Amino acid sequence: MCCLREPGGYTGFNALYGPKYMNQVLGPILDLDGNPMPSFPGFSPTASQSLGYLLAMQVKGIPVTLAYIADLHDSQVTGNGLGPGDANYIAQIQSYDAVFDKFFKRLNDAGINETNTLFIITADEGDHFVGTAPTPANCDGVNIACQYDYTKVGELDLNLNGLVAAQTSNTTPFDLHSDMAPTIYVDGNPDRTSHATRQLERDFAKLTTVNPITNKTDHLAVALADPIEMGLLHMITADPARTPSFTMFGHPDYFFTNSGPNTPVFDVPVNGNAWNHGGIQPEIGNIWLGMVGPGVRKGSDDKEDENEDESAGIDFSDHTDVRPTVLALLGLHDDYSHDGRVLLEALHPSALPVAVRDDFEKLVRLGRVYKQINAPFGELAQKTLKISTAALVSNAPSDAVYTQLEGKLEAWRDRRDTLASQMRDILEGAAFHNNGVDDDQVEDLIEKADTLLNQVRACAEDTAACAE
Numbered sequence: 001m002c003c004l005r006e007p008g009g010y011t012g013f014n015a016l017y018g019p020k021y022m023n024q025v026l027g028p029i030l031d032l033d034g035n036p037m038p039s040f041p042g043f044s045p046t047a048s049q050s051l052g053y054l055l056a057m058q059v060k061g062i063p064v065t066l067a068y069i070a071d072l073h074d075s076q077v078t079g080n081g082l083g084p085g086d087a088n089y090i091a092q093i094q095s096y097d098a099v100f101d102k103f104f105k106r107l108n109d110a111g112i113n114e115t116n117t118l119f120i121i122t123a124d125e126g127d128h129f130v131g132t133a134p135t136p137a138n139c140d141g142v143n144i145a146c147q148y149d150y151t152k153v154g155e156l157d158l159n160l161n162g163l164v165a166a167q168t169s170n171t172t173p174f175d176l177h178s179d180m181a182p183t184i185y186v187d188g189n190p191d192r193t194s195h196a197t198r199q200l201e202r203d204f205a206k207l208t209t210v211n212p213i214t215n216k217t218d219h220l221a222v223a224l225a226d227p228i229e230m231g232l233l234h235m236i237t238a239d240p241a242r243t244p245s246f247t248m249f250g251h252p253d254y255f256f257t258n259s260g261p262n263t264p265v266f267d268v269p270v271n272g273n274a275w276n277h278g279g280i281q282p283e284i285g286n287i288w289l290g291m292v293g294p295g296v297r298k299g300s301d302d303k304e305d306e307n308e309d310e311s312a313g314i315d316f317s318d319h320t321d322v323r324p325t326v327l328a329l330l331g332l333h334d335d336y337s338h339d340g341r342v343l344l345e346a347l348h349p350s351a352l353p354v355a356v357r358d359d360f361e362k363l364v365r366l367g368r369v370y371k372q373i374n375a376p377f378g379e380l381a382q383k384t385l386k387i388s389t390a391a392l393v394s395n396a397p398s399d400a401v402y403t404q405l406e407g408k409l410e411a412w413r414d415r416r417d418t419l420a421s422q423m424r425d426i427l428e429g430a431a432f433h434n435n436g437v438d439d440d441q442v443e444d445l446i447e448k449a450d451t452l453l454n455q456v457r458a459c460a461e462d463t464a465a466c467a468e
Contacts, residue, residue, distance in 0.1 A: 026056045032102045044070035044079075047099040055103060058117075059110050072096060073127065073275055081274025083131055083148040085141025118293030118329060120322065126284045127275035128252040130155045132213055152213050155180075155276040156264035158220075160207075160256040168203035172196050174245070178257045180278040183244035190245070192226045197245050198392075198399065201226070204248050205393040209264055211253060220256075221389075223249040223280060228406050229388035232413045233376045234339070246392065249280045249385075280385070285377045289317065295329045295351030314345050316371045316378065324431070328352075333432040337424050339374070341367045342431040355430045359437040363430055366442050369449045370423040373416050380416060380453060383460040384409055390463035401467040405459075408466065412456060419449055 019039045023029060029037045031052035041049040050067040057065045072093055073082050082089040107113060131153035134146035160182060165171050173187040184204075190196050207220040226246040230236055236243055250256060254264060255276060267273045277284055320340030327333055328342045329351055344364055349357050356363055372378040391405035423445055429435035459466035 022057075026060050029053060029056050032099050032106075044074065044076075046070060046076055047096045051099060051103040055106055058107060058112055069096075071127070071275070073129075080150075081153060083134060083146060083150075083153065083274065084129055085134060085139050085146030086148065087145040090141055090145065114292045114294075116294065118291070118296070118326065120289070120291050120326070122289040122319075122322070123287045124319075125277050126287050127277045128279070128281060128283055129274060130213070130253045130276050131274055152266075153274045154266035155255045155273045156212070156253050157255050157257055157260060157267055158209065158264045159258065159260045159262050161258045162260075162262040163207055163209070164200070164203055166262050167207060170200060170203045172200050174200065176256065176258050177244075178255065180252065180255055180276050181247060181249045181280070182256045183247045186245040192228070192245065193399070193402075197226075198402070201246055201392040202395060204246075205389075209254075212264060212266075213253065218251050218253070220251050220254060221248050222251060223385050223389045224392040225249070225385060225388045226392060226406075228409045228413065229384060232384050232388075232409065232416065233381050235376075252276055252279055252281050252284070280377075280382075289322070291325075291346060293329070295348050297346055297348050314343055315368055316375070317343055318371070318375050318377060320375070321371075324428070328431050333428075337428055339424075341370060341424075341427050344431070353430065353434040355434045355436050359430065359439070359442075362437060362439060362442045363427065365446060366423055367427055369446050369453075370420060370427065373449050373452060374420040374423075380412075380456055383453075383456045384412065386460045387456070387463055387466070390467075394467075396467075404467045405463065408459065412452060415448075415452055419445060419452070423449075 019029075019037075023038075029052060031037055031046070031048040032055065033048050035048075037049060037052065045068065047069050050069045054065045054067050070076065073084075073089060074080070075082055075088060076092060077088075082092070104113075107117075132149045134148055136144065136147075138144060139146035160176060161174070175185045175187070176182040184200070186197050186200060188196075201224055205221050205224060208217050209220060210216070211218045224246060225233060225235070227236060227243055230244070230247060235247065248256075253276065255267065255273075318340065320338060321343050322340070323334075324338045324340050325343045325346065329347065344352065344356060344360065344367065349360075352360070373380045375381065387405055388409060391402045391409070394401035394405075396402070422441075426435075426437060426442065426445075430437055
């Protein structure tokens with residue numbers, strides 16, 4: 001019934017929801033090892049289970065399929081987290097490789113391969129290992145297996161509400177979304193400039209604890225963002241009631257909650273959740289994307305590609321780029337604009353509209369600077385987060401530093417939004433509507449974006465001078 005409420009509905013559209021109905025169409029489902037699957041395997045399916053479902057659907061003619069596979073670093077036998085290079089971790093990687101080999105061979109036997117089907121494999125985010133250093137020191141997980149003290153492995157749970165009161169005597173009531181980067185909701189939803197909110201932000205910046213793994217004192221707040229910076233990071237929704245008072249991006253070893261002790265405890269004493277995620281650390285934000293199929297370039301060794309120099313590599317992309325890239329390959333388009341861009345560098349010229357081929361180099365340059373000013377892990381967002389943190393921890397008379405830096409952030413956000421919208425119109429117009437490109441307009445937008453980035457870089461390098 002959900003679809004009928006949308007404008008125009010979906011006349012003639014058919015979909016399958018859940019194994020009760022899927023199995024009626026697909027018949028008995030086997031994983032790739034031949035084991036029957038009468039129902040979905042749950043939250044952490046093995047590669048054999050997920051790929052077994054995909055194989056059955058593809059062979060039955062369901063053209064668009066999507067599956068999730070359980071983390072490689074959690075044992076499929078015990079459910080416990082495994083350290084990098086652990087012998088069991090490596091064995092599990094090898095077993096996944098073998099399953100993927102079966103999957104592609106059986107698909108190929110059914111006439112489904114990269115010549116007629118688009119395959120995309122990626123991770124939803126990277127993770128941070130929370131545990132002791134491995135032994136021996138020269139282990140690499142390939143030639144020498146790594147070993148860990150699994151009594152000291154697992155994300156460190158910490159009661160943030162209790163810790164704030166204990167360390168700063170600030171008893172301002174607040175709620176939070178438990179996470180490595182918790183969003184904080186001050187009771188009563190006071191304005192961001194209120195004394196209660198500002199003092200709580202300053203006190204969050206002071207929080208420390210002794211790490212039971214390293215026995216060193218950790219500063220818990222890596223960065224802070226209030227609604228101004230969260231707007232730059234695309235963390236504000238259309239519902240004002242969902243907007244947090246501020247967000248603390250925390251130390252990657254910790255998972256913050258609103259209950260339990262004020263000192264860190266392992267999530268599970270032995271082999272707990274050994275991997276933490278959801279923060280701003282490079283190891284969490286840097287992931288991989290594999291794509292092969294009709295129209296997808298094989299890489300910079302494709303000598304017949306006339307755009308080889310420009311497409312030797314994609315300097316930055318994120319998940320928002322996947323959908324528009326897929327639609328461009330399929331000759332489809334949405335009735336709304338995307339936050340991402342078509343990864344032109346990854347596509348063969350024959351798969352691109354004439355307008356894109358004619359102005360390929362300019363569109364690639366525009367797309368790259370667009371990502372740097374618009375993506376949450378782009379340079380603009382990362383530099384402004386440093387400025388935001390300086391603003392929120394400041395305690396100058398009349399809160400002058402905070403006011404000055406926040407004013408700059410707000411102005412930069414508005415400029416970014418305007419530039420990003422104009423860039424997006426050009427990128428999508430060329431990729432999906434074969435619109436021609438105005439060279440002067442593209443150069444003007446790139447120049448304005450570079451100017452914005454230079455201003456933000458200078459401020460991030462010297463926030464004190466920037467606040468004067």
